[in-house]
Amino acid sequence: MKTKDGAPDFNAELKLKGFKVYETDVNDKVGHSYSRKDFYKINISTGKFIFHYADKSFETDKTFLFFANPRVPYSCEVIAPTQNGYTCLFAEDFLKASDRSESLQQSPLFRIGGTPILQLNQEQKKYITSIFQRMLAEQNTNYAFKDELIRNHINLIIHEALKMEPSENLTKNRSASERITAVFLELLERQFPIENVNRPLTLKTAQDYASGLSVHVNYLNSAVKEVTGKSTTTHIGDRIAHEATALLQHTDWNVSDIAYALGFEYPTYFNNFFKKKTGQIPKAIRTAVHL
Template sequence: MQVIQANPAIPVLPLEPDEITGNKQFRVYNYEGNFPNPAEFLIPHRKDHYLLVFVKRGTGRHWVDMTPYVLKKNALYFLRPGQIIVKEEAKQVWSTGVAFTPEFLSLQNVSLSTLPLIQNYHNRHALQLTPADAVVVEDTLQKIRTEYLLPGEWQQRMLAAHLTVLLTYLSRLYTEQFQEDDTVTIDKQLFAQFQAKINERFQQLHEVSDYASLLNISAGHLSEVVKGQSGKPAIKHIHDRLVMEARRMLVHTNHPLKEIAFGLGFSDASYFNRFFKRETGVTPAGYRTNIRKMYH
C-alpha cells in the first residue's frame, strides 16, 4: 500500500484506485463478512480523504482521535481527512463504504463542503439510523455503487449527484441528533467563525492576521485555537480555500490563468502559479489539462 508520509510516526494513507474503475477521486467499498484490511489493526494512521461507512451489522471497535466507537447495527460512521484512526479486530462486518477526496468535493457546483456532516462542528463520528433512515441510506449507497461500476462520460456527474443527496440527507440527521449537544465550546465556535470568514473574504484576505482582526483577537490566539480544533495551521485553511476556488475556476471556466490569479487576490500571476504548484504538486495549466481529461 502506498503511504504519504507527513509524519514518520503516523502514516497518511491515500485513496487508492481499485483495479475495476481506476477512479482516483472516488471509491466504493462493499464488505460481506470479512473485515477489510486486517494489516491496519492497531496501527494508528490518517487518511487524506473523506470516508463514510454504513454498517448494516457487525462487531468490532475503532478509535477516532482517541475516542472509541463500537460498531452498531444500522449505523453510519464518517471520517474527515487527517484524523487519527486505530482499528481493533472485528469478527464479521456487513458494510458499504464511500471514500472521496477533498478535490472531488470541492469541484461540485453546490457547497457540499459547508454541510454539517462535513464541517462536523460537534466532533462526532457516528450516526445511529432508524430502520426507515437505514433504508434510505442503503438505497442511495446502492445507487452510488451501481454508478461506480459503470465508468463512462457521465459517471463523475452521477456520482456527485448521488453523493449530494446522501450528504444532504445525513447532514439533516446529524443536525437532528446533535442539536442539543452542549459540547460546542468557545473554541469550536471560534473555529467555525474563522471558517465562515474565510469563505466570505478569501479573495481579498490571505493572512491569518487579517482574520484575527476581523474576529477581534490576536493572530497568535487564533492560530492556537485553529490548530487545536483541526490539527492544521490556520494559514493552511486559508490556502486550502484558495486552492479549492482555483480548482473550480480551472475546471468550470475558460478564464485565462492571469484572470483567475487576479480574481483570487494575487497581484502577480507567476506567484499564483508557484503557490498552486506548491500546494498541489502541479501547475494550474497542468491541473486544468489533466482534470478535463477525466471529466470530459
C-alpha cells in the first residue's frame, strides 16, 4: 500500500495487520514528530537527538531505544544522526492478542511518568538490532504463526529494556507548567473529531485527563490555569461545545446520538450544557442549518 506520492502507507498497513516494522532513513533530518495515530512505537537509533516528551526533554548522543505512547504527544530534534535505525509500530490489541500482556499504558516504558529513552551500550545495541532485523525478515514471510512470533520479538525488546537502567540525561525544555499544558492541550485535541456514535468520548473531566497524564489533578489544573488563564474544565467544555456544534451542523445524527457520542448520559444533560456554553439549545443550531 502506498500514498499518493508513492511512499509506503504505514497507517493503512497498520490498520490491516496491527503492526509494521521498517528501517529508518539516516538522511531524514526532520526527526520524529507526534501524529494522529493509535499505535505504539519502539525505535532504535544512533546519533545526537533531543526528545521532548510529556514535561521532560531527553538528550542523547549515542545509540538509544525510544518507546512512544500514542496518547502522549512528543517531538524530536535531529542534531546529528550517524546511521540507520529500526522502528516497530503496533496496536495494543495486536500485542495483547496473546492475553499475556498487561496494559501498555501501565508499563514503565510507555506511561507518562516513566522514562521512554534508554541509552544502549554496544552489546545491547547489537542484540536489540538483531531482534528488529529478525522482525523485519519475518514480516515478509507467509509463516502461519508470524503474528505470534513478532509479538514474541516485541515482548523480548520490552523485557530487555525493563532490565536496563533508565537514562538520567535529562534537560528542561520550557517550564514544567508549559510542557504539561502543551501535552494536555494536544491530548484534548486528539479526542476529536468524533466520527462514530459507537465510539463515544472517553476523556471528559479534568480528572480523566490527569489520570491519563499520570499527574495529580490539582497540578494539572494549576499548570493549565497559569499558562492559559483558563481552567482545565473550561478548555474541555469549550472543545466539546465546539465539536457539538460541528456535529449538529454537518451530520444527520439526532441530538440523543450526539449527546451520547460526546459522553453525556442523558440528552437533557447535553441540552443544559450546550445552552450554558452557547446560549442556544442544540435543536436551534440544527434548525438554522436546514432553513
